[in-house]
Amino acid sequence: MKQKLSASIISFIFIIISFSAFAQSSKEALVKADEQQFLTLQKISHADYPGDSTIDVTYYKLDLTLQYTQHNLIGAVTVNAKSKSAELKAFFLDLQDPLNVDSVISNGTKLSFIHSNAKLNITLDTTLTPGESFSVTVYYQGTPGLSGFGSFEFGSHNGYPAIWTLSEPYGASDWFPCKDTPADKADSSDVWVTCNGSLIAASNGILRQVVNNPDGTKTYKWHNGYPIAQYLISIAVSNYVQHTNFYKYTATDSMPIMYFVYPENDSTALSGISKVPNMIKIFSERYGQYPFIREKYGEAQFGWSGGMEHQTCTSLGSFDEDLEAHELAHQWFGDKVTCADWNDIWLNEGFATYSEAVYFEASQGKSVYDQMISSDMQSAKAAKGSIYVTNISDVNNIFNYNRSYAKGAVVLHMLRGIVGDSVFFKILRTYNSAPGLAYGVATTQDFERIAEEVYGSSLSYFFDEWIYGEGFPSYNVDWSYSSAGNNTYKVILNVNQAIGADPAFFTMPVEVRVTTTTGDTTLTILNDTQSQQFTLVVKNKPVFITFDPNNLILKNLNMLDTIDLTKPSAFSLEQNYPNPFNPTTNIIYSIPVQAKGYIPVKLIVYDLLGRQVAVLVDKKQSAGNYNVSFPPLNKFNEFASGIYFYSLSAGGYKSVKKMILLK
Numbered sequence: 174m175k176q177k178l179s180a181s182i183i184s185f186i187f188i189i190i191s192f193s194a195f196a197q198s199s200k201e202a203l204v205k206a207d208e209q210q211f212l213t214l215q216k217i218s219h220a221d222y223p224g225d226s227t228i229d230v231t232y233y234k235l236d237l238t239l240q241y242t243q244h245n246l247i248g249a250v251t252v253n254a255k256s257k258s259a260e261l262k263a264f265f266l267d268l269q270d271p272l273n274v275d276s277v278i279s280n281g282t283k284l285s286f287i288h289s290n291a292k293l294n295i296t297l298d299t300t301l302t303p304g305e306s307f308s309v310t311v312y313y314q315g316t317p318g319l320s321g322f323g324s325f326e327f328g329s330h331n332g333y334p335a336i337w338t339l340s341e342p343y344g345a346s347d348w349f350p351c352k353d354t355p356a357d358k359a360d361s362s363d364v365w366v367t368c369n370g371s372l373i374a375a376s377n378g379i380l381r382q383v384v385n386n387p388d389g390t391k392t393y394k395w396h397n398g399y400p401i402a403q404y405l406i407s408i409a410v411s412n413y414v415q416h417t418n419f420y421k422y423t424a425t426d427s428m429p430i431m432y433f434v435y436p437e438n439d440s441t442a443l444s445g446i447s448k449v450p451n452m453i454k455i456f457s458e459r460y461g462q463y464p465f466i467r468e469k470y471g472e473a474q475f476g477w478s479g480g481m482e483h484q485t486c487t488s489l490g491s492f493d494e495d496l497e498a499h500e501l502a503h504q505w506f507g508d509k510v511t512c513a514d515w516n517d518i519w520l521n522e523g524f525a526t527y528s529e530a531v532y533f534e535a536s537q538g539k540s541v542y543d544q545m546i547s548s549d550m551q552s553a554k555a556a557k558g559s560i561y562v563t564n565i566s567d568v569n570n571i572f573n574y575n576r577s578y579a580k581g582a583v584v585l586h587m588l589r590g591i592v593g594d595s596v597f598f599k600i601l602r603t604y605n606s607a608p609g610l611a612y613g614v615a616t617t618q619d620f621e622r623i624a625e626e627v628y629g630s631s632l633s634y635f636f637d638e639w640i641y642g643e644g645f646p647s648y649n650v651d652w653s654y655s656s657a658g659n660n661t662y663k664v665i666l667n668v669n670q671a672i673g674a675d676p677a678f679f680t681m682p683v684e685v686r687v688t689t690t691t692g693d694t695t696l697t698i699l700n701d702t703q704s705q706q707f708t709l710v711v712k713n714k715p716v717f718i719t720f721d722p723n724n725l726i727l728k729n730l731n732m733l734d735t736i737d738l739t740k741p742s743a744f745s746l747e748q749n750y751p752n753p754f755n756p757t758t759n760i761i762y763s764i765p766v767q768a769k770g771y772i773p774v775k776l777i778v779y780d781l782l783g784r785q786v787a788v789l790v791d792k793k794q795s796a797g798n799y800n801v802s803f804p805p806l807n808k809f810n811e812f813a814s815g816i817y818f819y820s821l822s823a824g825g826y827k828s829v830k831k832m833i834l835l836k
């Protein structure tokens with residue numbers, strides 16, 4: 174699930190925050206300008222969560238008739254289950270009180286029941302032993318309640334009806350009797366929807382039949398043959414325009430992708446629709462084959478500004494590429510492997526958010542990935558509390574963007590940095606296909622166990638800090654060097670972390686890049702105490718140290734000025750490296766400590782004919798070592814292959830050197 178904030182909604186949030194006592198609550202709750210829903214959200218309680226532990230649900234069949242003008246739902250829901258009790262005589266299903274139960278039938282026999290406090294308590298007419306199966310059908314009707322993000326909505330678009338569901342996390346029981354926990358998946362499900370004949374009903378799995386009823390209504394019969402959590406069962410109903418394209422996964426096999434679009438959005442949706450087959454390919458290559466390949470993938474528009482990863486039938490407010498990628502990735506992480514409980518929601522949302530960056534890395538390149546991770550890091554720094562959600566009674570707290578989404582995504586980015594690309598994606602594939610987890614549910618411990626097995630080493634420090642701990646490290650780093658003879662140098666690196674609460678400091682492997690007068694060397698140090706000194710030995714004179722050059726760690730960094738020892742004693746202009754170069758090269762020069770204060774410095778590039786082609790530096794600088802890139806960022810296309818000269822003028826010092834650009 175992902176919420177999108179539109180400009181009008183942001184102004185709505187601003188007004189609410191300005192005028193209401195809810196200012197302290199998450200703005201996530203306020204994205205829907207629906208006061209009734211908002212108030213419902215605050216009232217929800219789950220004393221009996223997570224459902225009846227004495228039964229194991231194996232199948233749901235929802236046979237629903239929608240009466241739009243009356244906002245009425247008439248339902249016949251069949252639940253198949255097995256006894257988990259030594260003597261099962263009675264059990265309960267979760268069903269919110271606004272719905273009225275007419276009868277409960279099992280094998281043609283009416284069962285006695287009591288429906289109160291959101292529980293439908295049913296007495297069986299027999300006693301069941303462990304593993305014994307039973308089936309009940311609940312007949313009920315009424316106007317479904319609204320909770321969470323709008324579990325069941327009789328809405329509209331452009332003057333036409335739109336009826337949709339969004340049950341996550343606690344809203345399934347607002348519209349059908351179920352065991353309202355993700356921990357107990359049914360093995361399969363059927364959803365039958367009877368609605369006005371002008372409307373189309375989308376749902377999970379394959380459309381087996383559309384029945385034209387004598388009264389002008391139609392019944393859409395959808396069947397899903399894969400295990401499914403209660404909150405991933407959905408309907409989306411409107412006067413849709415339909416499109417289909419295909420994910421071709423072998424030379425001869427393809428799977429349909431079905432789109433259900435509001436007519437007024439049909440033209441704008443086409444761009445997003447055209448990208449989905451390649452998205453499925455990109456994720457399948459990295460995570461394993463699309464999990465529901467025997468059936469379909471689908472996208473159905475609904476009236477909530479965001480998306481929800483209903484199994485094989487995502488609901489979308491708009492067909493935006495990032496939103497589509499997020500919800501599609503949930504088919505692997507969320508739907509195929511589902512968080513066992515909402516405490517571990519990052520296994521859904523962190524993975525889907527990270528997958529947005531994975532998709533754009535594959536389709537647009539590493540620089541787009543890096544930008545998205547930087548943005549996630551900005552949000553992650555604002556996260557409060559541990560990623561493991563300790564209080565799951567508050568929907569806003571579970572779906573806190575900074576923590577469950579952004580920081581969850583950054584944790585995967587950091588894990589990838591530690592174990593490397595190939596091990597990282599192997600971990601994800603193994604986790605997604607592991608017996609007991611695939612088409613089942615998982616906890617953070619399950620993911621950690623798989624990660625450690627594939628990596629071949631303990632990662633408990635990592636999960637303890639980043640999932641169960643809070644915050645992120647704040648590094649103070651300084652360095653110095655001395656000659657060790659024979660053109661080798663000893664670099665002393667001091668790393669000090671500000672002391673936090675939980676953990677007090679972060680153990681992390683950290684990349685350190687040493688830039689010398691002839692090139693770069695990148696080393697990895699294990700920073701495992703709060704205050705630590707490292708000695709690195711490098712060939713050639715070190716000029717710069719870059720701490721975590723690839724931005725693999727969520728951190729604050731205070732790189733203290735290099736101490737005087739590193740300040741040069743003479744002007745110098747070094748030979749650029751690499752040379753010849755393509756696309757860029759580094760030019761290093763030094764201003765000595767004898768140059769007091771700031772002196773004018775010019776670094777200019779000329780072509781073979783002596784024409785000035787670039788001014789790289791033209792300002793006052795103090796003593797130190799400087800590294801300048803050529804060509805300047807994003808100017809590569811302006812320079813042809815050939816010989817160039819670069820000239821440094823500083824405080825009476827002048828030097829010219831030659832470099833070669835080879836395209």
Ligand SMILES: [Zn+2]
Binds near residue numbers: 174499
């Ligand atoms: Zn999501």
